Amino acid sequence: MYIRFNGCYYIAVIRSISNSNDYYVVHVSANGRKAYCTCKYHLITGKPCKHIVAVINELERKGFLETRTLSINRTSRSLPKPPSS
């Protein structure tokens, strides 16, 4: 999985398991509260798909999401703070 941070969103690219030429792009907001995916399931249902869940799990594992870091007192952050606007 490839993840990068653009200042507001984590952008992850996930290759399809069934078709290696296919891939999905997942956007997760810096605080983890908003997430979008380009797969059909998410576009049709609007529900969190397995791609979104996988990306959020990965971000939490790495301690990137604010929701996670907020629960830990005075933990230094390795990523720049997103703009407050």
Ligand SMILES: [Zn+2]
């Ligand atoms: Zn998806």
